[in-house]
Amino acid sequence: MTTIPHTPQRLLRTVTGPLAAASLTGPVLAHEHLALDLDRQGDAASVLDPRQHGPAVSRELAALRQEFGLCLVVELTCRGMGRDPEALVRIARESGVAVVAATGWYYEPFHPRADLEGASVEQLTGTLVQEIEQGIGATGVRPGVLGEVGSHGDTPSEPEARSLRAAARAALATGLSVSTHAQLGHGGLAQLDLLTTEGLAPHRICVGHQDLLDDSAVHRRLAEAGAYVAFDTVGKESYQSDQVRLRLLLALLEAGHADRALLSCDISRHGYLLSEGGKGYGHLFRSFLPALRTAGVDEDLIDLMTRRNPTRFLTGASPEED
Template sequence: MSTSAAERPTGPAVRTVLGDLDPADLGVCDAHDHLFLRSPRLAGQELDDVAAAAAELAAFRSAGGASVIQWTPYGMGRRAAELPRLARESGVRIVAATGLHQAVHYAPEVLERVRADLAGVFVGELTEGIGRTGVRAGMIKVAGGFHGLDRHARYTMAAAAEAQHATGAAIGVHLELGTGAPAVLDLLCGELGVAPDRVILGHLNRSPDGVVHRMAAEAGAYLAFDGPSQTHHATDWRLPDALAALTEAGFGDRILLGGDTTTAGARSVNGGPGMPFLLRHHRERLEIALGPALVTQFLTTNPARAFAADWARPAPTVQTS
């Protein structure tokens, strides 16, 4: 799955852990998920088991999946060194993330360490590699707060915007309980000059506000509806209506779907829905409501555009042999 210099795309490309990829080759994509994830808020439920990650990828592949975008950012246990082997052995293309989550997910000393040049950290991980692994990130992940942006969020988004301008990478945004999209777009696209189609708003299914969805789509951002089967959020049962409304308004090309597996217990190999749920059950429900062609667009065409970038600083492809 690695890409040689001769095969490397000359136009926009999706930056995977095995090299840059022609967007047309991304295939059926889980646009927001996690193979590895650690946080003080997930004590005892960390995603840190390499064998379990491999099994989850195999299950996703058997359900028809071709690619996974891992939104795990800096300092949250990305296990970047493991990702190329997992991608190679599973046949699933993996995109890793740089970026920074909410402050609550980090020890104070970690935030202090990166604060001096946060944009430089992001750019380095996108163009040179994560740590000493040589594995390059292919997107930037940041986070807002509940209906607003605190000082930490504004700082990390400013760094993300600087890195986006330097590299072309897409910025994925964790919206707390699906809220705060207008504030995020005002900051990133209004004040900081990020093109709206370089912004992916995550967790919009958690706040089924059709007006906000429509406003975000009209602004030109991508809308990620992720985390199906999470019963503590307004997710599955309201989603077909939300997606139908957006599509009828002409915004079917803005919609992305993801699984957002965040705990060990949620993995399919541990009895939870996990990554395969998106394709084994969620897709079927949406196809009944919306039609197979539209759902295929959400899972293939849209993510191929959303995560592709005109990379401003090409770097050598990761060698994993």
Template sequence: MRTVRTVLGDVAPGELGGCNAHDHLFLASPRLPGQELRSVAAARAELAAFREGGGGTVVQWTPHGMGRRAGDLPSLSRETGVHLVAATGLHQDVHYDEETLAALRGRAADVFVTELTEGIGTSGVRAGLIKVAGGFHALDAHARWAMSAAAEAHHATGAPIAVHLELGTGALDVLDLLCGALEVPPHRVILGHLNRSPDLVVHREAAGAGCYLAFDGPSRAHHATDWRMPDAVRALADAGHGDQVLLGGDTTTAAARSVNGGPGMPHLLRRVAPRLAQAVGEELVRRVLTTNASRALAVEWR
């Protein structure tokens, strides 16, 4: 039976409700000094606001070694009534010190599998997807190593693989590696940040391969392309790929949270979804937030 692996256990896909398919409750990186997401109270408030707006599930794409705070996720889920999906995997190498990466050499796939099947550290919280990352229009040696480990973990567990595309680029190279050389089924791959590079031809080619396409934001850093997202989704829908679209918020700094005056998680349902409905209709937006997300995340776990 296909289920979605949440921090409180496996649930039926139909229980997710409206899904924020890419966001962060906790995040820490040397590339974002002073902008860490570490406050449990702020995470709770953000989830409560998302729930009040009609949200049902948040997928945290924070991977191994970036301050996931997995042990805090179950209580946050219980207290707010929001399903949470945690991630394993690895981001780009610039987000880690060499000691962290060295400790994973030769065993990354085993770590991913353990976090998917047994739990993250001593928390007992099992991850529900694998997150990896590409580079700007290219895949370096680290990306290829991490994706190879992710593919191995996928083949062992069935877990979906979510991919950070740097500035929205490199989608086809990622698919060539993951779905070509590494034989991951395309419907188990979620490409993130496609709104940051609104190349409709690449979007259509990626969708034609059979993967899911996540449009996540907005943010100050990538605002220049935010306004083109409805057109990009409409183009995919017109080409018959509306059932492969996902939406997320991707909150990566404390200032971006709604509790600190930013758009935060509620913005996805309060402003993004209604704006998108003007372009593609309310029914497709409903499917994007519910049916599409549940299919992308649901797995026959091995």
């Protein structure tokens, strides 16, 4: 009698419940915001108010599901960023697109004083683990990723280092992966060193906003170490042109690291929505991926970057398990 080895089913934790990773047949947006409030100094543009903008967000995602098969959005609004888990549930149900919620702390200017001031790494870790295991507040919505855990500059500040260490320890305790915010692409190597020093495997780390850093050598070092390299601000031309993003991504692919790339648009202001004249969540599919195809990137590599890589990252699977 032949025994067929049993392979445990890998599950994603979404805002509406567990989802089998194998059920994702279309692309994933690896770093987005659907409900957000980054207004600290009267910058009302840096808001995605679910009461005002939620319907437009749902319509955009539903249209992308119909046109491009969008299956999942990784929503990286965390503590201190105006996170709204109940709005994420509504958007997921209205759009038919699964959503993964996040926990952690953004970079220092957005740290809630009550969370970070005087708190040890152990205390911060406890806060994150409790949220992951019991849900966000009274909503019952459980985060499925740690992020976007942030720093700014070439090295994290002391509070940022504490929050990053706490994220690594919470990841080890719960099995979730960590997605970072590297301000304008800087400091990614320092983030990776800090997280791995805590014992977190590189393949469970995604270093954010690397498409804002015009330094292919850094991208290669991150990928060679085993971390994911996020080209996640596609379409944000005021920060970096898509032409430069394309060149940087092609260099990473040519170096043999397609299995380390994650792609997204990081919609973080309501003016980026299609309904307000912006490029929207679909710019990746409508503009950037066609440019990759024109440059000679085949459909298998595009599927790798937009579906298999983010699925593997979220489940904490190693590349050998793809």
